[in-house]
Amino acid sequence: MVKLTIDGRDVEVAEHTTILEAALAAGIRIPTLCYLKNLNEIGSCRVCVVEVEGIDQLVAACNNYVLDGMVVHTNSPSVRIARKVNVEFLLSQHDSECTSCVRSGNCSLQTLSNDLGIAQLPFDKHLAGEHWNLSFPLIRNNDKCIKCMRCIQVCDKVQATGVWDITNRAGHTMVNTVGGKPIEETGCSLCGQCITHCPVGALRERDDTEQVFDALGDPERICLVQIAPAVRTA
Ligand code: FES
Known part of the structure; x- marks a missing residue:
């Protein structure tokens, strides 16, 4: 002892x-x-x-x-x-539009920021600004990813699927699919474990509203999407 x-x-x-x-x-x-x-x-x-x-x-x-x-x-x-x-520092690379985030009220980063009394940032924002295939049932938003790598570990070690990987270095580090493949080509089984273990809103289920806009082919759908309720507790 x-x-x-x-x-x-x-x-x-x-x-x-x-x-x-x-x-x-x-x-x-x-x-x-x-x-x-x-x-x-x-x-x-x-x-x-x-x-x-x-x-x-x-x-x-x-x-x-x-x-x-x-x-x-x-x-x-x-x-x-x-x-x-x-x-x-984490917030400087995080899209803090919490009011339109599925994890608002159930986000570890939001809770921690509130606990620490962070009202405004002393650093400039640097967001990934990536685009994701919104027709896939699993949505990744790297503007919210804090590179904790939980999704990588749970997908690899628990689910033995290995969809996610870390790419680039230093300020350009981000989580992406292995080899940068389109998500639909990765063998993702849509188990939802990465969503469950994400401490923020970087991963979520595609919601019904997005499917409707996809079906309509509305180019403005990304702006018009209504956000579904929080998915899971990390
Ligand atoms: Fe310990 Fe992230 S470094 S919880």
């Missing part, structure tokens, strides 16, 4: 427990976006950062293990500032 202190509380957990899980065991909630237990522990979103005494930089709680004698602060001023800036 490992003994440590988190926010002044003495905690005892098994070895190879992450800081995130140790905090949870002590009743302390650390926010997460990309984390999926045993599936996606890549530490990409950095909203779970915590301060560990004796370490110069903040560390991600979701993929760092506890050590004996560790003293952790999950809500210090530096943690709060870093967490807010990290979310602001």
Whole structure:
């Protein structure tokens, strides 16, 4: 067993427990976006950062293990500032038109932004501006994708379908179909797991209104689409 202190509380957990899980065991909630237990522990979103005494930089709680004698602060001023800036960076590449989003009210990024009191961004917006085949029953909107890679992992490791992949690097990183194939050529079985595990509104089911506009061949349908209710809870 490992003994440590988190926010002044003495905690005892098994070895190879992450800081995130140790905090949870002590009743302390650390926010997460990309984390999926045993599936996606890549530490990409950095909203779970915590301060560990004796370490110069903040560390991600979701993929760092506890050590004996560790003293952790999950809500210090530096943690709060870093967490807010990290979310602001995510928002700078995120279409924040929440009122027309299927996940509004059920979006982890929206909830976190509200919790952190983010009212306006200090950074310019850079959206992917991609077009998607709206005739396919699964819709991807990369203007909302936060590159958490949950969809990639769940499609690959749970469903063994491997539809999604990461492309490009740095500021141009995005999630796309493997090899950039049209979605209808990927073998997507429409299981819905990627939608279920998306923490935002980057993936959703095509709604009936879109089918109607498709049938009518209305070129303005994208603007006229009425948004269906939130699909699933991530
Ligand atoms: Fe830990 Fe995303 S939840 S880095």
